[in-house]
Amino acid sequence: MTEKNQGQVLAKDSISPKVKFSFGGVATIIFLLAYAVFSVVPMIWLALAPSKNAAELVSAAPMAFGSPQGYLNAWNNLMTFEDGVLVTWIVNSIWYTFLIVTISSLSALSAGYALASTAVPLKRFLLSVTLVAMIIPAVALVLPLFLEVSAIGAFDTPWAVILPSSFYPFGVFLAYIHFSTSIPRDVYEAAKIDGAGEFATFAKIAFPLSKGLLGMLAFFSFSAAWANYFLPYVLLSSSANYTLPVGLGLLFSSTPSLNPLNGAQSSVIGRPEIALAGLLVGIPILIVFLLSSRFLVRGILAGAVKS
Amino acid sequence: MVLPYVILLLAFGVAPVVIAIATSLEPSGVNPDGGLGNYLYALTEFRFLPAAINVAIFLAIYLPSMLLVVVSVALMLDNLKPKVTLPLRLAYIVPAALTGSLSVLIWYILLEPTLSPYKDLLIGMGLTKSGQIWNTGNLAIIFVMMAFFTGAGNWIVVQYGSLQSIPDDLIEASIIDGASKFQIAMQIKLPLIRKYLLYMGVLVFAAGLQIFVEPQLISASVFPGLASDWSLNQLSYTFAFASNNLAGAAALSMVLLIVCAVAAILIVFKTDFFDRPKKAGRSK
Numbered sequence: 001m002t003e004k005n006q007g008q009v010l011a012k013d014s015i016s017p018k019v020k021f022s023f024g025g026v027a028t029i030i031f032l033l034a035y036a037v038f039s040v041v042p043m044i045w046l047a048l049a050p051s052k053n054a055a056e057l058v059s060a061a062p063m064a065f066g067s068p069q070g071y072l073n074a075w076n077n078l079m080t081f082e083d084g085v086l087v088t089w090i091v092n093s094i095w096y097t098f099l100i101v102t103i104s105s106l107s108a109l110s111a112g113y114a115l116a117s118t119a120v121p122l123k124r125f126l127l128s129v130t131l132v133a134m135i136i137p138a139v140a141l142v143l144p145l146f147l148e149v150s151a152i153g154a155f156d157t158p159w160a161v162i163l164p165s166s167f168y169p170f171g172v173f174l175a176y177i178h179f180s181t182s183i184p185r186d187v188y189e190a191a192k193i194d195g196a197g198e199f200a201t202f203a204k205i206a207f208p209l210s211k212g213l214l215g216m217l218a219f220f221s222f223s224a225a226w227a228n229y230f231l232p233y234v235l236l237s238s239s240a241n242y243t244l245p246v247g248l249g250l251l252f253s254s255t256p257s258l259n260p261l262n263g264a265q266s267s268v269i270g271r272p273e274i275a276l277a278g279l280l281v282g283i284p285i286l287i288v289f290l291l292s293s294r295f296l297v298r299g300i301l302a303g304a305v306k307s
Numbered sequence: 308m309v310l311p312y313v314i315l316l317l318a319f320g321v322a323p324v325v326i327a328i329a330t331s332l333e334p335s336g337v338n339p340d341g342g343l344g345n346y347l348y349a350l351t352e353f354r355f356l357p358a359a360i361n362v363a364i365f366l367a368i369y370l371p372s373m374l375l376v377v378v379s380v381a382l383m384l385d386n387l388k389p390k391v392t393l394p395l396r397l398a399y400i401v402p403a404a405l406t407g408s409l410s411v412l413i414w415y416i417l418l419e420p421t422l423s424p425y426k427d428l429l430i431g432m433g434l435t436k437s438g439q440i441w442n443t444g445n446l447a448i449i450f451v452m453m454a455f456f457t458g459a460g461n462w463i464v465v466q467y468g469s470l471q472s473i474p475d476d477l478i479e480a481s482i483i484d485g486a487s488k489f490q491i492a493m494q495i496k497l498p499l500i501r502k503y504l505l506y507m508g509v510l511v512f513a514a515g516l517q518i519f520v521e522p523q524l525i526s527a528s529v530f531p532g533l534a535s536d537w538s539l540n541q542l543s544y545t546f547a548f549a550s551n552n553l554a555g556a557a558a559l560s561m562v563l564l565i566v567c568a569v570a571a572i573l574i575v576f577k578t579d580f581f582d583r584p585k586k587a588g589r590s591k
Contacts, residue, residue, distance in 0.1 A: 028383045036398035042413045043401050045424045062424040111312035120309050133320050135571035139517040143543055143560040144323035147330050167319040229407035229520050249408040253528030258415055278412045285404035293397055
């Protein structure tokens with residue numbers, strides 16, 4: 001729909017704002033619904049695909065369900081790939097992501113608090129650097145990080161991924177906004193007058209008032225860390241250290257599932273297996289999204305600004 | 308208390324850049340003199356211009372379509388009751404779960420006429436073989452679709468949120484003044500969320516400039532060689548890992564970083580985006 005069409009839709013709608021089912025209103029709703037369907041179709045396909053075998057994927061209707069046994073078969077076939085390295089990838093993804101979310105959220109929370117409500121040397125400078133860093137995409141630093149990580153001998157270790165991914169300027173920005181707008185300064189001052197130190201003020205007053213913020217920090221940190229591909233792809237080289245998304249890439253480059261010319265022709269890793277591996281990458285993000293819908297409902301940027 | 312973050316900032320924000328600058332000035336096999344020659348080499352390498360053109364075409368389609376659709380959908384949602392649109396907004400963020408390598412898998416399937424949920428549509432359009440779709444001429448538009456599909460939903464929710472922060476009485480006053488919904492959208496709502504749109508524009512641009520995963524995985528695994536060195540970041544990766552020219556790779560990645568940094572610095576210091584965090588929210 002072009003902007004002009006949309007304008008007409010909205011304009012027509014406004015001629016009779018009291019009439020619920022104006023033409024423009026109906027057209028808007030149809031468009032919004034169609035876009036929603038378009039958004040969820042691939043996820044549903046992915047969830048259904050492992051229930052079918054490779055032949056059924058082509059012959060059956062795209063959204064048909066095969067059998068529950070299909071998931072089990074696909075899983076067992078995936079387990080034949082490099083002696084079940086998939087399990088290692090899942091475990092790696094979980095503990096890397098857990099540490100990244102923990103380190104990044106806590107460091108961002110305390111830094112945001114300190115910048116908003118205590119006297120930090122070079123405060124303005126730190127804030128400016130944080131703002132610039134938050135706009136530069138993480139991808140831009142991948143090659144420089146590779147040079148650094150190789151220089152200090154950390155290449156192909158889990159820490160090469162965990163520590164750089166814990167640098168979280170966006171989180172510091174969110175926390176800074178939160179602490180400078182939603183908790184009145186008097187609250188801290190009162191605590192300090194009562195003799196509480198910086199850390200005690202944070203731990204006893206600011207932290208308990210920041211559960212929503214912490215949830216939001218963890219949410220954004222998780223969604224960036226879980227699916228990250230480029231950084232672990234470049235900084236890890238042995239398959240035993242891979243994360244699930246990098247492993248998924250390895251699966252389709254070393255098996256004939258997507259390209260018949262790849263890998264051994266006898267491989268049992270076919271399309272249902274790839275779909276199941278993909279589902280393992282996508283489902284945790286989807287679950288976290290849906291659980292976090294409270295933040296998303298209020299709107300992310302606006303939510304950061306409001307209490 | 309700011310210390311853990313400052314350590315991370317220095318170690319993984321500042322240090323890599325310093326190391327990359329130093330590396331970019333070192334001698335390399337193709338440029339034994341080192342220095343700025345590495346930058347000249349990277350910018351004149353025969354694959355640089357085609358990759359730059361690819362990324363420019365990609366951005367020229369991606370950025371405007373992203374802004375247009377995100378703003379239109381956010382405005383449409385804003386005209387409806389929040390309760391009504393909740394399931395829609397949840398549906399819109401589902402594709403954000405399909406990112407990175409999974410996005411490549413999903414688009415392989417969507418564009419494969421034998422598998423696609425849209426196979427009838429593809430076949431109806433006369434596209435019966437994936438080779439008709441996956442060819443060099445279509446790559447930019449395919450990568451736009453991939454990036455758009457993954458990113459648009461989150462931005463719709465973000466911009467819907469920024470529209471929600473406009474005070475209700477302002478909109479009501481305009482309705483009493485006889486403004487149409489279209490006029491309200493164009494003359495009141497959009498100007499008020501201008502800085503959020505600008506912020507989105509810069510982030511979308513910076514991320515698009517760095518495109519890597521989609522072309523890299525497509526040509527490394529699914530259609531061998533189809534999009535090798537298609538983007539600038541891929542070229543930098545090739546310099547580093549295929550041509551063993553770390554200095555050239557560092558130089559090219561510094562060029563990309565500088566473009567992003569300039570955009571970031573402009574938005575931070577030349578706009579009021581970060582000046583007034585105490586913005587009044589729409590009271591509930």
